[in-house]
Amino acid sequence: MSWTEQDSFIIGRDDHILVTGATGFIGLRLVESLLDYGFRNLRCFARASSQTARIEALSEGRRDGVRIEVVKGNLLSREDCVAATRDVAVVFHLAAGRGEKSVPDAYLNSVVTTRNLLEAAASHKCLKRFVNVSSFAVYTSPSKSSRGLLDERCPLETRPELRGEAYCFANSRAANNRPLERI
Numbered sequence: 637m638s639w640t641e642q643d644s645f646i647i648g649r650d651d652h653i654l655v656t657g658a659t660g661f662i663g664l665r666l667v668e669s670l671l672d673y674g675f676r677n678l679r680c681f682a683r684a685s686s687q688t689a690r691i692e693a694l695s696e697g698r699r700d701g702v703r704i705e706v707v708k709g710n711l712l713s714r715e716d717c718v719a720a721t722r723d724v725a726v727v728f729h730l731a732a733g734r735g736e737k738s739v740p741d742a743y744l745n746s747v748v749t750t751r752n753l754l755e756a757a758a759s760h761k762c763l764k765r766f767v768n769v770s771s772f773a774v775y776t777s778p779s780k781s782s783r784g785l786l787d788e789r790c791p792l793e794t795r796p797e798l799r800g801e802a803y804c805f806a807n808s809r810a811a812n813n814r815p816l817e818r819i
Contacts, residue, residue, distance in 0.1 A: 645673075646725075646726070646764050646765055647675075647725045647726055647764060647765075649673075649674045649675050649676055650676055650677055650701075651675075651677060651725040651726070652677045652678075652679060652723045652724045652725055652726075653670060653675055653677065653678050653679065653724065653725065653726045653727075653728070654678075654679045654680075654681060654720055654721060654724045654726070654727045654728070654757075655667055655670075655678060655679070655680050655681065655727075655728045655730065656681040656711065656720075656727070656728070656729045656730055656731035656753065657681075657682075657729070657730030657731035657732060657769075658680030658681060658682055658691055658706075658730070659680070659682045659686040659687060659688055659690070659691055660730060660731075660732075662730055662769070663680075663728075663730045664690060664691065666728055666730065667680060667691060667694060667704070668694065671694060671702060676700065676701050676702045676703060677703050678702075678703070678704045678705070679704075679705045679707055679720060679724065680704060680705070680706050680707065681707050681708075681709065681711070681720045681731065682706060682707070682708050683708065683709075683710070684708045684709065684710070686708065688706045688708070691704060691706055692704065692706060707719065707720050711731060711749035711752055711753060712744065712745075712748060712749055712752065713752075714752050714755070714756065717752045717753050717755070717756035717757075718756040718759065720753075720756070721753065721756045721757040721759075721760055721763070722760055723760065723762060724757060724760070724762065724763065725762055725763065725764045725765070726763075726764060726765045726766075726767070727753065727757050727763065727765070727766045727767065728767045728769065729750060729753055729766065729767065729768045729769060730769045731749065732745075732746065733745030733746055733749075733806065737802055738802055739802045739806070741802070742802035742806035743802075743806045745806070746806035747806055750768060753766075754766060
């Protein structure tokens with residue numbers, strides 16, 4: 637697709653884009669796709685322990701002005717979130733907890749991290765879009781037929797705490813940006 641065909645995009649190709657979870661399976665492919673679409677200013681947020689060589693290699697040898705900045709940090713740190721979201725027009729939030737089994741850990745690593753990132757991005761007053769990528773685990777399916785379509789149009793779980801899955805509980809709260817209420 638040529639850049640002239642991309643008039644419907646909400647940002648220009650030189651605007652800053654932040655991708656959290658950029659070193660993961662989906663994150664790496666998203667970064668590649670953004671580059672294929674002509675976006676040239678990508679900031680990739682990764683945990684301090686993440687291997688970033690594959691992300692960094694995407695900008696090597698390119699002569700088209702592509703800039704991939706890798707930022708290592710912790711989304712539980714408000715300071716790290718503020719630094720990562722500076723000058724960012726679009727955030728793709730793909731970072732997820734590491735399969736926490738307890739509700740408090742899952743909540744901390746899904747809801748709190750998402751809130752920190754949202755607040756930091758909003759503080760700069762240049763954010764145009766925040767894309768929060770979650771999981772099908774947050775959608776309810778009791779009324780869906782066995783072969784029916786399960787997608788983002790399906791309702792979210794109304795009582796995710798009853799499923800007994802910490803990940804589902806925390807991600808449904810993050811998707812709604814709802815605080816922890818009494819259960």
